[in-house]
Structures are given as C-alpha cells and as structure tokens.
Amino acid sequence: MNSRFFSHIEVFVAIARTGSITEAADLLRLSKSNVSQKLVELEQDLDLKLFHRSTRKVGLTQAGQALLEGCSTAVDAVAHARSEIGTPGQQGPEITGVASLGGSNIYLTEYVLPHLKDFFDQFPNIRVRAIGADHPTDRETSGIDLRIRVGAIKDSGVKAYPLKPIERVICAAASAPFSTKSYDHPSQLAGQPVVLREQENTIWSFTQNAEMFQFQTPRPQVLANSYELCVQAALMGHGIAVLARDIVAADIAEGRMVQLLPNWHISPLPVSLTVPHSKLAKPHIKALTTFLVDRLK
Numbered sequence: 001m002n003s004r005f006f007s008h009i010e011v012f013v014a015i016a017r018t019g020s021i022t023e024a025a026d027l028l029r030l031s032k033s034n035v036s037q038k039l040v041e042l043e044q045d046l047d048l049k050l051f052h053r054s055t056r057k058v059g060l061t062q063a064g065q066a067l068l069e070g071c072s073t074a075v076d077a078v079a080h081a082r083s084e085i086g087t088p089g090q091q092g093p094e095i096t097g098v099a100s101l102g103g104s105n106i107y108l109t110e111y112v113l114p115h116l117k118d119f120f121d122q123f124p125n126i127r128v129r130a131i132g133a134d135h136p137t138d139r140e141t142s143g144i145d146l147r148i149r150v151g152a153i154k155d156s157g158v159k160a161y162p163l164k165p166i167e168r169v170i171c172a173a174a175s176a177p178f179s180t181k182s183y184d185h186p187s188q189l190a191g192q193p194v195v196l197r198e199q200e201n202t203i204w205s206f207t208q209n210a211e212m213f214q215f216q217t218p219r220p221q222v223l224a225n226s227y228e229l230c231v232q233a234a235l236m237g238h239g240i241a242v243l244a245r246d247i248v249a250a251d252i253a254e255g256r257m258v259q260l261l262p263n264w265h266i267s268p269l270p271v272s273l274t275v276p277h278s279k280l281a282k283p284h285i286k287a288l289t290t291f292l293v294d295r296l297k
Contacts, residue, residue: 006078008042011035012050013075014278016068017157019057026143028278076157079277096125097284103148105132106227107271110247112148115295119288126284145285146292147274151199158274161289163296165268167245170204171257176237179258186215186264193221193239197230204242205267213264242266271296 014024015035025035043050050064060068103112108130116128131144153160170189172179178192186206194217196202204215221239224230231248234241235256251257273292279285 005042005045008038008045009071010075010278011038012042012064013068013072013157015039015051015058016060016064016072019059021058027276072157076159076277079159079280093124095123095283095287097282098127098129099284099288100129100131100143100145101148101288102131102133102144102146104150104227106231106247107148107150108132111296112292115292118295119291122291123284123287126287128288145275145279145282146289149272149274150269152270153272153274158276159280160272160274161293161297163271163273163293165270167268168242168266169245169248169252169262170240170242170260170264170266171234171248171252172240172260173235173237174255174258178240179260183260186213186261189215189240189260191218194218195222195224195230195233195239195241196220197227198223198225200242206261206264207267208264244269 011024011028011030014027015021018024018027021035021039022032025032028035039050046063046067048063048067049061050067051058052061101108101112109132113130119128120126148163149160150166181188183189186204196217202217204217206213206215222230222233224233227244227247230241231243233239234243235251240260248257252259273289273296275285275289280289
C-alpha cells in the first residue's frame with residue numbers, strides 16, 4: 001500500500017467516524033480544504049461514491065460502509081504502532097505542543113489538576129488546555145486530544161486506557177429528615193426523594209456478601225446536568241444521592257453529610273482515558289497520556 005493511498009484512507013476513516021469534514025480536519029490537524037481534496041482523490045481513485053453529503057454532516061454510502069469495515073482496523077493498528085515507536089531522540093524538555101484534555105469539571109479539578117505540576121516539571125514545554133464539560137458539544141469535542149470518560153466506551157476510533165474506577169457511596173445531607181432514618185436494606189429507600197445526574201443510570205445496584213439488589217430510583221426531586229450541581233443539591237437536603245466517595249469524604253467526616261447503608265456496596269463507575277488513534281503518535285499527546293495513565297490507574 002503506497003503512502004499516498006494510506007493517507008487518503010486515514011482521512012476517509014476520520015470523516016466516517018466524526019461524520020464531518022470539518023471535525024475530521026480538526027482531528028487530523030489538517031486544513032479543511034486538504035481533507036476535502038484527499039476525499040475527492042480517493043473517490044476518483046476507487047471510482048466510488050463513499051459519502052452522502054449534506055450541508056452539515058456526511059453519511060456513508062453502502063460502498064463507504066464496506067470500505068470502512070475493511071480498512072479501519074488497519075488504520076488503527078498503524079496509529080497504535082506509531083505511538084509505540086514514538087519520536088526517537090526527543091526527551092521530556094524537548095517535547096513541545098498543546099494537548100487538549102476534556103472531562104467533567106469535577107473530575108479534572110479533583111483528580112487531574114493536582115498532578116499537573118509534576119507533569120510540567122518533566123515536560124516544561126508542553127501546555128495543557130483543560131476543557132471541562134459534562135455535556136460537551138460537537139464544537140467543544142472536535143479539537144480535544146484526550147478525554148476522561150466515565151462509563152462504557154463504544155467508540156472504535158479511540159484507544160481507551162482504563163483508569164481507577166470511581167468508588168461511590170449513597171449519602172444525604174445530615175440536616176435532611178430522611179437522613180436520620182435507619183436503613184438496613186436498599187428497598188427501604190423507596191418513597192424518599194433522590195438527586196440524579198442526567199447521565200446517571202436510574203437503577204442503583206447494591207451488593208452485600210452474596211446478596212444483590214437493584215433499586216429503581218423514583219422520579220428525582222432534582223435532576224442535574226453536572227456533578228457539581230448534584231453534590232450541592234444533595235448537600236442542601238434536596239434528596240438522597242449516589243456520589244463519588246473521594247468527593248464527599250470531607251463532608252461526611254465533618255458531619256455535613258451522612259453515609260446511608262454503609263454495609264452495602266454500590267457498583268463503582270468505570271473510568272477511561274481515551275485518545276483518537278490518529279493522535280497517539282504525537283509526542284506531546286503520548287507524553288500526557290503515559291503520565292495520566294500512570295497517575296490515575
């Protein structure tokens with residue numbers, strides 16, 4: 001396979017995965033005109049129409065879908081190999097670049113920012129652009145190099161590095177009347193107000209020894225679109241919430257919140273650091289990826 005054809009295939013895969021020529025250009029750090037030209041040349045070389053084009057998005061044709069299924073694994077394998085080889089001879093202080101890191105505000109604040117001083121000591125010429133959002137828009141995500149993601153990863157266009165899962169506890173404000181009740185079993189939570197995030201599963205899964213119990217939360221008293229709002233709503237007594245142990249540990253220790261059902265274990269949330277395959281070979285992206293995986297695993 002010649003390099004010209006493969007570079008065109010990389011562009012094709014990026015467009016197919018993002019659904020946008022503009023977003024593919026951002027992902028590959030190429031100009032939009034360059035990406036468009038490579039796509040035109042590929043379609044001419046193959047004598048196939050690969051995309052249905054509209055004013056905002058592009059969709060795969062049947063031929064395009066077949067090509068994606070046949071070549072995406074190869075593109076990802078080459079990207080992974082490039083990242084493993086790296087850039088010979090470049091040492092920490094010599095690596096330059098800006099790495100965009102996305103994730104929820106509270107995760108970046110509590111888990112990532114405390115480690116960045118050590119990162120900058122090792123890589124003084126790499127800058128980090130932190131983008132915090134629980135509900136990122138297409139515009140916000142198109143230029144992101146690395147993303148902290150909570151939950152299952154279904155995107156085949158990224159390399160996912162597992163991080164330490166988020167341990168959770170069920171808790172409520174100490175001043176709330178429902179926090180003073182004695183709860184021995186999750187079923188006793190029925191009828192109590194709850195606070196939920198929009199992204200959260202409405203079923204809370206509990207275990208105690210060999211027993212498993214799934215609690216279907218009622219319609220929430222407060223439905224929040226960010227973790228910060230969820231924590232504050234719980235602290236103000238608006239309902240019972242399932243929150244990260246690390247985030248509410250001080251509130252529980254200082255008596256502002258009460259942990260309920262302490263003998264029951266609630267399932268932790270999986271966390272991953274994801275990086276698009278096309279960016280894995282960039283030295284500054286690889287440096288930040290390796291550092292974060294080591295610190296947060």
